Amino acid sequence: MIKDKFADAIAPVGHTDEDDVGAINDILGFHIRLAHGACLRHFTETFTDLDLTQKQVSVLWLVDDHPGIAQTDLAQRLRMDRATTMAIINRLQAKHFLRRDRSPKDGRKQALFLEPGGIEMLARAKTAIGEHEAWVKSRFTDKEVRQLIELLSRIHE
Amino acid sequence: MIKDKFADAIAPVGHTDEDDVGAINDILGFHIRLAHGACLRHFTETFTDLDLTQKQVSVLWLVDDHPGIAQTDLAQRLRMDRATTMAIINRLQAKHFLRRDRSPKDGRKQALFLEPGGIEMLARAKTAIGEHEAWVKSRFTDKEVRQLIELLSRIHE
DNA sequence: CGATATTGTATGTAATGCTAACAATTAGAC
């Protein structure tokens, strides 16, 4: 599905930082978005071969951590709404990475479990995440990483 | 265009943080994405009435800061590719917020300028951004904000 | 001049985030 990405995209930026006084660069949210964009691009690049997105990996990871988790619970943990969650789970199910079982305790809920293919893919994904994380963290000391996580956590609660 | 958002989405999370030892919560990238998601949701909420997205506001802002800027330059500053930039500028032009003038110096380039409607909208947008920024920054001291910007800048260069 | 690079453009696809409406099931009020 994912092809020759980044051929055209994001040409080497000639560092256009100039002395933008009091401009958009003072906006904290702006930097959060740029940092996220940079992370997302590197993530996507790292996961080209595995053909997985961030959200998909997060879902596999959480289903592995919490076997039998319901879709709504998953949605809350990843701050997604139900419809978006459906779409992601549908894709993962189509690839036979996970399955839905009707919960015996609550007939409304779907209990999610990884299929063998999903377990294997998650293992490969975790390796790739290691690379990706190393790329992100290479800019920081261990202390700064902890600091950053602490600060960012205050935003997403 | 933007309607009654957030009616269904993102129900109050019962704080599911438990003791996830060594799990996904140790991934820095994961926190960057959640923080970005939280920012994006609040931004979208704040801009419901103005019916503008983050990218669109960024483009208006940069065109205002750099009258006559070319699309490629804009794309580089916001780390977008040319096709995506086109789509955004098309939308802003359709709303008569900016116009394209063929550059006299380089016939390939389109010089971008704000139209009166765009100038007014940007002024309103900056007020809204003030609110949004206050929401983000309310979690931090001034020192932490500077620190955060410095750290995040290392990711997006 | 002619080859190459840059810039904008058009077209198409995928993923995400939302709205809105509906059915099935459960939980709570009485």
Place this chain on the structure above:
DNA sequence: GTCTAATTGTTAGCATTACATACAATATCG
């Protein structure tokens, strides 16, 4: 216990973003 309200999953649809790919027009440089 029954009836109402809330929860959960589902479907369908729309807007935005992000990418690939291919093409035309223009500039640059050997």
